């Protein structure tokens with residue numbers, strides 16, 4: 371088997387909480403991400419998905435264990451792992467064009483070539499005609515497309531996506547999911563995609579990693595053998611229902627475990643029940 | 648005597664509670680204020696001074712004339728520019744800085760591409776505030792001690808009993824402020840094209 375592009379080895383991440391004991395967000399998390407795959411990290415909110423992605427991007431450092439890119443530990447913000455933020459994080463003072471050109475500009479690419487690169491990705495995300503608009507003038511779906519174009523133009527080796535479509539309406543989300551699949555099929559870039567929706571994971575992923583309730587660990591890894599290209603109709607297949615039931619069984623166990631733990635602590639939290647069936 | 652004893656006995660049970668509750672705030676204030684005062688002693692010391700209080704000092708330093716007026720404007724306003732700049736720099740969204748770094752930006756690029764444009768609206772607001780403050784600095788300086796200038800003219804017109812001249816002077820001030828305001832707004836529109844769409 372080829373060397374994994376991204377890997378986590380027994381990673382733990384603890385956060386200080388006031389003067390009380392530390393909060394363990396992730397504990398004993400190990401995972402290998404294969405080059406070129408679209409991997410979905412699935413789990414209830416609060417189980418440590420974003421924390422794990424921030425570790426992969428080098429925004430924070432693990433409390434124990436190691437996070438590696440091509441076998442090298444990630445020790446600072448890693449531009450080879452491009453992050454697509456849920457809240458877009460577009461530069462409000464830059465036009466669509468300038469936002470998309472940002473990555474190439476930072477790499478020292480000349481003006482003319484930069485324009486070409488930007489034009490290609492603006493075309494890819496179907497935003498031609500909006501080059502001179504500012505992010506504030508665009509809808510949520512269009513802004514998320516700009517972030518996608520911006521990160522693709524920066525050409526990282528891995529795309530890290532933190533519930534990028536969670537804030538979109540159902541129809542726009544579906545369109546964006548199909549576009550992401552098309553982009554992935556064309557570029558064969560490695561993608562780590564976070565979601566708390568089983569449906570979304572089943573539509574997008576090559577492999578699905580189900581995370582446990584906090585502290586987050588890998589509960590199970592499933593291969594998604596649903597036929598490609600996947601369109602909406604894939605949800606009608608018996609295989610889709612079977613996989614969904616299988617994943618739900620894993621998730622449900624975690625929800626119960628989490629609920630019992632909270633009850634024992636006397637602080638019921640609803641976080642774990644947030645997974646969408 | 649009896650009443651004093653009574654009040655004492657009723658307040659004593661409350662007393663131990665009060666400091667316990669207040670301690671965290673006290674620690675924060677105790678640690679924070681000296682720290683802040685050490686970090687920017689000039690700001691803490693000079694900030695409370697209204698611009699007029701600089702007039703006697705500048706006259707002693709520079710005598711009466713244009714350099715003294717310039718000094719008044721400078722001394723009365725730089726602190727506001729500094730405060731607005733520091734504050735708006737601090738308020739730049741850290742997520743955008745993170746995003747820029749993730750896209751490969753160096754320290755210098757983060758300054759130029761994110762912190763500067765992110766802080767610019769706040770800095771320009773500071774400049775507009777400063778413009779108004781500077782203007783009143785000049786007029787005050789001219790009225791208190793000056794041979795020429797609009798402020799001096801109005802002041803002298805009052806002594807001559809020339810009501811018309813006083814009013815003309817005031818209208819001139821008003822028009823100047825209006826024009827300066829328009830120019831500042833125009834500069835803002837040109838420098839912050841993205842804000843136009845946000846407001847709309």
Ligand SMILES: Nc1ncnc2c1ncn2[C@@H]1O[C@H](COP(=O)(O)OP(=O)(O)O)[C@@H](O)[C@H]1O
Pocket residue numbers: 385386393394395413414415416417418419420421422584
């Ligand atoms: N910077 C932080 N400081 C303290 N606690 C944090 C921090 N970031 C995350 N946490 C906690 O870690 C847990 C996991 O958070 P997160 O990774 O955001 O979960 P998810 O993305 O799966 O919803 C949560 O309980 C959250 O409150």
Ligand SMILES: [Mg+2]
Pocket residue numbers: 419420421532
């Ligand atoms: Mg999250």
